[in-house]
Amino acid sequence: MEEEDVGSLPVVDEETRLVGIVTDRDVALRVVGGGLDPEATRVGEVASAEVVTLTPEHDLDEALGLMAQAQVRRLPIVVREYELVGMLAQADVARVGKEKSTGEMVEAISQPPGGPRVAGSDADDGSNVGVRKSSPERRDRSDQ
Secondary structure (H helix, E strand, C coil): CCCCCCCEEEEECCCCEEEEEEEHHHHHHHHHCCCCCCCCCCHHHHCECEEEEECCCCCHHHHHHHHHHHCCCEEEEEECCCEEEEEEEHHHHHHHCCHHHHHHHHHHHHCCCCCCCCCCHHHCCCCCCEEEECCCCCECCCCC
């Protein structure tokens, strides 16, 4: 994360299927705050398994809406069976977005949560927005 100057990294299996995400917040809270040895702790032990995703076909407005709803700053982009093809970050939108809409998006994402931080049943509206929980032993989302 330090080498690439990023706040999160997707966690994938051998076939590049998304199985989780690890964020700087996961490291701070679960490793440092939990007193774990960073040299001995495996990514899978601290990565969040519940991940909100989009596909390349979604438009930017849908992505921004989902970021605000789920209050996440990063969205993995997947195809087929959760095959990771990219990441969309709040910073990416800020670089290309209009000043007013970008400011509104940042404000919406930064609001204190009024409920779960992950899109749940609302995400099952017929669209192909995904919420992936790969395995019960993994931790739930806290921040993306």
